Amino acid sequence: MAIHSTAIVAAGAEIDPSCEIGPFAVIGPRVKMGRNNLVGAHAVVEGHTTIGAGNRIHAHAVVGAPPQDLKYRGEDTRLELGDGNVVREFASVHTGTVGGGGVTRLANQCLIMASAHVAHDVHLGDRCIVATFCALAGHVESEDGAIFGGVSAVQQFTRIGRLAYIGGLTGVNMDVAPYLMVAGPRGEVVGINSVGMQRAGFTEEQVGRVKDAYRIVFRSKLPLQDALAQVRAELGQHPEIAHWVKFIEGSERGILR
Numbered sequence: 429m430a431i432h433s434t435a436i437v438a439a440g441a442e443i444d445p446s447c448e449i450g451p452f453a454v455i456g457p458r459v460k461m462g463r464n465n466l467v468g469a470h471a472v473v474e475g476h477t478t479i480g481a482g483n484r485i486h487a488h489a490v491v492g493a494p495p496q497d498l499k500y501r502g503e504d505t506r507l508e509l510g511d512g513n514v515v516r517e518f519a520s521v522h523t524g525t526v527g528g529g530g531v532t533r534l535a536n537q538c539l540i541m542a543s544a545h546v547a548h549d550v551h552l553g554d555r556c557i558v559a560t561f562c563a564l565a566g567h568v569e570s571e572d573g574a575i576f577g578g579v580s581a582v583q584q585f586t587r588i589g590r591l592a593y594i595g596g597l598t599g600v601n602m603d604v605a606p607y608l609m610v611a612g613p614r615g616e617v618v619g620i621n622s623v624g625m626q627r628a629g630f631t632e633e634q635v636g637r638v639k640d641a642y643r644i645v646f647r648s649k650l651p652l653q654d655a656l657a658q659v660r661a662e663l664g665q666h667p668e669i670a671h672w673v674k675f676i677e678g679s680e681r682g683i684l685r
Contacts (some may be wrong), residue, residue: 435467456492462511475523476504480511480536490520495548497525497566505548510536521546528567535572544576559596571606571675573628589675591628593621603679606672607638610684617646617684634668641669645676646685652676 430448431437437449440457447465449455455467456474465479468487473479475492485491492507494500505524508531515521519540524531528549535553540546541560550564553572558564561579570588577596582588589606600615607625611618620642625635641663645655656673663669676683 450487459492468517475507477507477509477523479509480513482512483509484514486514486516486519486542488518489515491515493520493522495522495525495566497548499527500525500548503530506531508533510534510554512537513540514538515540516542516544518543519545522548524549525566541578553590573624575624585681587675587679587681590671591621591624593624600684603675603681603683605676605683607668608642608684615684630668634666637663637666637669638672641672652685 432449432451434451435449435453437443437455438457441455442460444461444463446463447461449467450469452470453467454472458476459473461479462481464481465483467473467485470487471485471489473485473491475494477492503526505526507521507523513534519542521540522532525548532549533551537554538552538556540558543561544558545563546558547564547566549567551569553570555573556570557575559576559578562576563581565582565584567585568582571590573591574588576594577598579596580594580598583601586600587603589604591607592604593609594600595611597613598611598615599613600610604610607621608617609619609621610616620639622635641659644659648655656676659669660673664673
């Protein structure tokens with residue numbers, strides 16, 4: 429184990445011998461780290477935090493700090509990181525709250541860029557990107573591959589669908605359906621993230637079907653339930669469309685249109 433002489437690793441921390449802890453880093457007593465993790469200079473990893481393998485926590489990041497929730501009273505809540513995540517300089521990722529299920533969770537291969545904030549009880553799927561100065565408020569849930577642009581902000585309890593793209597400087601206060609692009613200070617749907625879908629391995633036929641469903645729901649001016657019924661009847665046998673419809677129908681907050 430490569431622990432710099434100036435780092436502070438509390439008694440009780442469980443650190444795999446393959447990890448590297450940089451100068452002046454601080455590791456709390458309830459932290460558990462798997463294989464090949466790197467913690468940079470002056471970074472703080474605290475709280476009841478479990479970290480998988482191959483994560484990179486850069487200089488001055490704060491991972492596992494208590495939630496910024498006025499209802500929090502020091503309960504034993506958690507933060508879980510999977511494998512291959514990157515938390516860049518000055519970013520912060522907080523533990524959960526009892527009211528939100530008790531755990532904040534980043535899956536695998538997420539990138540949290542410099543000075544971004546991931547609040548309590550946020551759940552991110554695989555390969556999500558949270559760009560610089562983006563703020564995800566408490567209880568935000570995101571499916572795999574979503575991208576949050578720089579200086580964007582997502583309101584509490586909002587759901588973000590698979591491969592959705594949130595533009596820079598965008599405010600989001602309602603659910604964003606899978607595959608959509610959202611932009612503007614008040615968050616308006618502007619199209620399909622076809623490039624992101626192609627990069628994720630979707631075929632031209634699959635992208636085309638999503639575009640067809642998008643036109644029915646977002647451009648036909650049909651009432652939402654009528655539009656979804658048409659999409660289900662015409663395209664619902666395809667998995668990417670079935671997932672899209674299920675996400676929209678499951679929205680309690682309402683979706684951006």
